[in-house]
Amino acid sequence: MDTTGCGTAIITPFLPDLAIDETALAALVDWQIEQGIDFIVACGSTGEAATLEEVEWLRVIEIVIEATQGRVPVWAGCTHNATRALLRQAAKLKNIKGLSAVLSANPYYNKPTQEGQYQHFLALAREVAPLPVALYNVPGRTAANLEPVTAARLAAAASNIQAIKEASGKLAQFEELVKVMPRGFKIFSGDDGMALPAIEIGAHGLISVASNEIPAETARMVRAALKGDWTQAREIEGRYAELFEANFWESNPAPVKAVLSLMGRSNDVLRLPLVPATAATRARLEKLAGELGLLKPAAAMKA
Numbered sequence: 001m002d003t004t005g006c007g008t009a010i011i012t013p014f015l016p017d018l019a020i021d022e023t024a025l026a027a028l029v030d031w032q033i034e035q036g037i038d039f040i041v042a043c044g045s046t047g048e049a050a051t052l053e054e055v056e057w058l059r060v061i062e063i064v065i066e067a068t069q070g071r072v073p074v075w076a077g078c079t080h081n082a083t084r085a086l087l088r089q090a091a092k093l094k095n096i097k098g099l100s101a102v103l104s105a106n107p108y109y110n111k112p113t114q115e116g117q118y119q120h121f122l123a124l125a126r127e128v129a130p131l132p133v134a135l136y137n138v139p140g141r142t143a144a145n146l147e148p149v150t151a152a153r154l155a156a157a158a159s160n161i162q163a164i165k166e167a168s169g170k171l172a173q174f175e176e177l178v179k180v181m182p183r184g185f186k187i188f189s190g191d192d193g194m195a196l197p198a199i200e201i202g203a204h205g206l207i208s209v210a211s212n213e214i215p216a217e218t219a220r221m222v223r224a225a226l227k228g229d230w231t232q233a234r235e236i237e238g239r240y241a242e243l244f245e246a247n248f249w250e251s252n253p254a255p256v257k258a259v260l261s262l263m264g265r266s267n268d269v270l271r272l273p274l275v276p277a278t279a280a281t282r283a284r285l286e287k288l289a290g291e292l293g294l295l296k297p298a299a300a301m302k303a
Helices: 022-034 054-068 083-093 114-128 148-157 171-180 192-201 215-226 230-246 254-262 279-291
Strands: 005-009 039-042 074-077 101-105 133-137 161-166 186-189 205-208
Touching (some): 054 074, 083 101, 101 114, 101 161, 114 133, 114 148, 133 148, 161 171, 205 215, 230 279
Parallel strands (some): 039 074, 074 101, 133 161, 186 205
């Protein structure tokens, strides 16, 4: 896998009737690429993948690929806590042209052992081969941590397991991954606020929530860090650190969708059990977005 840098875990815009806003999604993808983002991740947790019907999930991936027109790689989120269901879904991705990788999170709710996770991810890799697989370790959402030694076992067992999005929030886990993963294996921070420490240790980039709102700035921060320009990287991080935190003042992606709606780039509509940010949070977000200069009219808005 050659992908490095900053990828956006893109939102899924919805219309007021809760249908997918295909026009807004395509426009967001186009804007992201114009702003310099390195790759797009469709149907992750920020994309509310858990609320999408299977036909919608596939359609979102297709829209994102169509909108990129080959300009940047596209990863597709594909996660399930039942391995057989995961394999049935994943098999459908093999027929989608232009897809660069599959991103799959720990099996949620079941709290599997390391061996259970190993067998689960290995089965996925074999199902979608030769399509690359990126592991997604996010114990805060799944109640299961993928230990570095297990990730290393997986990379050794399946050549198409080529990356990990690490969102444990533990720098020690990044350090261990850098030590044990094979040459060429890519490690991405799954947290905006952890990106610079992770890259300093040896990570290869960031899969970002904040880049939905500030794609150019987040991409510049990551590129600067990868080049060793820590003055520029930390300057950007310092400017947007509060936004990184604000995106989680309520359940993701409610704050992000609120900001994007204030920017005129997406409707502030979520699917239950997620709900829009409260009026109080939205007011705080509007104040912060205004201070950061994000509330300029969005000429590219097509929704």
